Amino acid sequence: MQFLLNSLRHHFPRDYSINQQSREEAMRAAIKRLLNGGFVGLNYLGNIKIRLGGSMLTDIDMVVTEESTGTIFLCQLKWQELYGADVQAQNIRATRLKDQVNSWIASLDDWIAGVGEGGVRRSLRLPKSFPPLSVYRLIISKHYCYP
Numbered sequence: 001m002q003f004l005l006n007s008l009r010h011h012f013p014r015d016y017s018i019n020q021q022s023r024e025e026a027m028r029a030a031i032k033r034l035l036n037g038g039f040v041g042l043n044y045l046g047n048i049k050i051r052l053g054g055s056m057l058t059d060i061d062m063v064v065t066e067e068s069t070g071t072i073f074l075c076q077l078k079w080q081e082l083y084g085a086d087v088q089a090q091n092i093r094a095t096r097l098k099d100q101v102n103s104w105i106a107s108l109d110d111w112i113a114g115v116g117e118g119g120v121r122r123s124l125r126l127p128k129s130f131p132p133l134s135v136y137r138l139i140i141s142k143h144y145c146y147p
Helices: 002-011 013-036 087-123
Strands: 042-052 055-066 071-079 134-142
Touching (some): 013 042, 013 055, 013 071, 013 134, 042 087, 055 087, 087 134
Parallel strands (some): 071 134
Antiparallel strands (some): 042 055, 055 071
16 A cells, blocks of 8 residues: 555655645644634744755644744644554554654754754744744644554
8 A cells, every 4th residue: 555655646746745735734724723712822834844954854834933922833734544443554654653753853953953043033934023932843643543
């Protein structure tokens, strides 16, 4: 199945990308609706490409900022089709999730260390009035098993 999925991604990258973007957009809309129901003054950014030294390290699917406290959530959205009672699929997906999450967090750590607070502020287009940063990394997943 993994071979078939990789083959589809290779031969139909546009269709795969459109499908992935629509899922992420639906998750972003749901998260915004939920957060705006309980908090005031949140700002959102989506699909931020993270570059260091001219090469792309990773992307941030959603950024939530709260200016009064300087809090920033860097969010990675993960979506997986249901695996039902298939223990092997559950195991493969759990392992893949852990690997992807570890890679994403390491890339963010490298980026933050490489560009410093000023670079983070520029990349996220934060105003000069934004207080000192408290950066949190958050993985939001749907239909993934707990690893």
